[in-house]
Amino acid sequence: MTTDTAHALGASRTFWELVERRAALTPDRPVLLQDDRTLTFEELRAGAERTAAGLHDLGVRPGTVVAWQLPTRIETVLLAMALARLGAVQSPVIPFYRDREVAFAVRESGAAHFAVPGEWRGFDHTAMAERIEAPGIFEAYDSLPEGNPSALPPPPTTGTDVRWIYWTSGTTSDPKGVLHTDRSLIAGGSCLAHALHLSADDIGSIAFPFAHIGGPDYLVMLLLYGFPAVLFEKFALPDALEGYRKHGVTVAGGSTAFYSMFLAEQRKQPDTKPIPTLRLLAGGGAPKPPEIHHAVVREMGVQLTHGYGMTEVPMITMGSPDDSVDNLATTEGRPPEGMEIRIVDGEVRLRGEAVCQGYLDPAQTAQAFDEDGFLITGDLGRLTPSGHLVLTGRLKDVIIRKGENISAKEIEDLLHRHPAVGDVAVIGLPDPERGERVCAVIEQPPDAPRLSLSAAADYLRAEGLSVHKLPEQLEVVDALPRNETLRKVLKYKLRERYSGTVK
Structure with missing residues (x-):
């Protein structure tokens, strides 16, 4: 029944429709856990609607661009869903970015408002926002704007308009603004959710910045399957282990570096599980050496499933717990229905609902897609006869000797x-x-x-x-x-x- 319900919810047209449908099904079930705080699905819906009303009072309307640079907190999720309720365009910015990157993101996105946490981890984000002359600055750390929801316009009914602008990591050039819709993010999150075979009895965890593309990806999974996640505002081991144990986390992860950190904790006391309730590590976003997979399974006694995603396509393939050991160790899993993978001269190209609409810069969009509408990833790989994707490197990582x-x-x-x-x-x-x-x-x-x-x-x-x-x-x-x-x-x-x- 859980799987049938999750697939039905995955057809929601908008993020807000998904929030409402889940809240109607399991209003009193928890969705977000942080320290000693708990937020239920109904509290998420009602709180986001009150915040939407407060934002509306500030002048935020459907299509208004609101940038936010906030840590992984319950308030951040409430703000994101309030903007989804309004049909605003939101541009999340990673909290570790500073003046140059933040000024670029705020300017290029056309933001009319900028939400910041005030002083956070020794850095004054409000002062930075003022230095870069960001418009409509407001703090959204432990309190949010609130108002009367009865004054709100109707929620959006289409999920194919651009409502999210994410930023790729700039290396030697400025970041690129990636354009997403509610439907592209729901499709990406559905890929992750359905592959992992999770249930309402699981307890997940978000130990990475919610401002990352993985934030809404993970939230979709919680909304589809009706289980909660523990939010970590600051993640460092071994300190964070107390939070995992306190809430009985069953699913953890993030990326290969997270696997290695958990493995290092296990090796400190090989006979004692660092998180007794943990049964699954899952993640993506970076290559996974087969030896890391085998070491985690062997030494930690948990399953490890890894996937393939990027800012432009939040989830492309995902390993599943019922895959073979060889496929889990050496591949990135299989794509969901609706994700087409084409290999052209060894390069991975993608087409499907989870693929972004392109970039803020039309010239970058034109270069990113081929004549058949496939996104050119720059990743090298091959498909196995079973349909699993094996990544062999990045095009720019090929060394020509x-x-x-x-x-x-x-x-x-x-x-x-x-x-x-x-x-x-x-x-x-x-x-x-x-x-x-x-x-x-x-x-x-x-x-x-x-x-x-x-x-x-x-x-x-x-x-x-x-x-x-x-x-x-x-x-x-x-x-x-x-x-x-x-x-x-x-x-x-x-x-x-x-x-x-x-x-």
Whole structure:
């Protein structure tokens, strides 16, 4: 019955319709848990409507652009759903962005209002908003604007208008504004939800910024299947473990870096589960070495399912708990019905309801889609006979050495198995003789003996790696540079550090 209900709810035309339908079904069931606070599905609906009325009093109307830079809190979810109730266009901004990126996002989105948390984690967001001359600044941390819902206009009835502007991570250029609709986000969240086989008895967790595209993705899952999630305003282990244990979390995750952090906690006390109720780790957003999968299952005694998504398409494929061990370890899962995957010259291209409408810049949109309307991802991969997607790397991560293409991911997956390697990034560096040379940058586990280039090469050779793919440079770092959302490794920073150029 839960699955049938979830599929029926997934046909909701708008985010607000989904909120209303779930609240009518299970009004008193919890949806959000944070510290000692609980919000039910009906409280989410009613609170969002009161906030929508308060925003309406501030001048927010259907189509008004409201940017917000807020941490993962109950109030943030209420604000997002209030904007969905109004049919406003919202532009979430990751809380760790500062003046340059925030000014760009606020300006380019055409925001008429900007919600900030005030001073948060030692940084004054209100002062920054004033410095960049953001319009309509208001604080939305522990209280929200409220008003009388009876004065509200009717909620939106179409889910195909652009109502969300997300921002890709800028590397050497400005971020790109990605255009989403209610339906594209519901489709993405449905892919995640249906693949994981969750039930109303589960308790999930959101330990990443709700302002990330994964925020509404996860919220859709809660609304479809009627279970709650614990929100973590600040995530750091081991401190966050108390929250997981207190609420009896059964499903956790985020990305590969999160898996590694949970695994590190498990290894501190191998005979004691860090989260006794945990049965599933799930996530996406970054490559997953097979060895990480096997280590989590073997040492933590939980299932691990991993998927493939991006800001432009929040969920493309997702591993399912009933997949084979080999598929769970070596693939990104299968796409849902309605997601078309086409492989063109080894590159993954996508078409389906979860795909974004393009970018704020029409020129970027024109470059992003092929003549058949498929999004050109820049990822390399292949489909197996069973329909599972195997990612083999990024187009820009292909290292061309003496005219031969070398996959950085192939080398990374092998090095991940080495006991002296905690994490690794393989990059190509400019080389006058070879065109590019292979450089492996590694983090080592505590107390591991320092790994030399010759030892790494001997290991890779013994693992069967072709000689022309062996690294010619090895760098050991205390910590690989990562972004603040899903903790993805920023390879461009490594290229800058070791070559002085950006590829």
